[in-house]
Amino acid sequence: MKRDTIKKHEDFATAxxxxxxxxxxxxxxxxxxxxxxxxxxxxxxxxxxxxxxxDRNRAKRMLRDWIxxxxxxxxxxxxxxxxxxxxxxxADCYTGRGAMRKALxxxxxxxxxxxxxxxxxxxxNKESLPEIEETQE
Numbered sequence: 001m002k003r004d005t006i007k008k009h010e011d012f013a014t015a016x017x018x019x020x021x022x023x024x025x026x027x028x029x030x031x032x033x034x035x036x037x038x039x040x041x042x043x044x045x046x047x048x049x050x051x052x053x054x055d056r057n058r059a060k061r062m063l064r065d066w067i068x069x070x071x072x073x074x075x076x077x078x079x080x081x082x083x084x085x086x087x088x089x090x091a092d093c094y095t096g097r098g099a100m101r102k103a104l105x106x107x108x109x110x111x112x113x114x115x116x117x118x119x120x121x122x123x124x125n126k127e128s129l130p131e132i133e134e135t136q137e
Contacts, residue, residue, distance in 0.1 A: 006042030006079060019078075019110040021103040025091050026063060027083040028103055030110075034079060041067060041080040049086050059084045065093070066100040073104035 019030045033039045043063055045056045063082055067074075074080060091099065 004038060004040045006040045006081065019107060021106045023085075023099040023103050025085055025088045025096060025099055026103075027085065028107060029081040029083070030075070030078040030107060031081075032079070033077055039074070039076050039079060041074070041082065043082045043084065045084045049084070055089075059088050062088060062091075062093075062096060066096045069097045070100045070104050073101065073108060075108065 021028045043060050045059050047056070050056045050059060063084060067082070088096070
């Protein structure tokens, strides 16, 4: 099944506690799929890292190849965001595919829902807080 791509800017936004994995060549962020039966992925290549359009296009082409090769490891209930790093040009085809496989296998082990152990602070409502009695002196 071929995945659609994420095109809108607001769909690229992820929370700090969303599952992520990193490699020397890219960073992967995942979040629950916006559309249940239509998982997507997006690729982010910044002008700050790659000044020339030729380099940005080459980096996207390389990453798309690695994603297509390891598509069986992508979870159907997640949308993925791939952020390209400068060192992507240091990798050949086999090294990049291996790095992608390793990162996606790591992502498969992560829970679907973020937990409070990942750094999310649960807010408490007033009813759960103990009442403090005032004392008069």
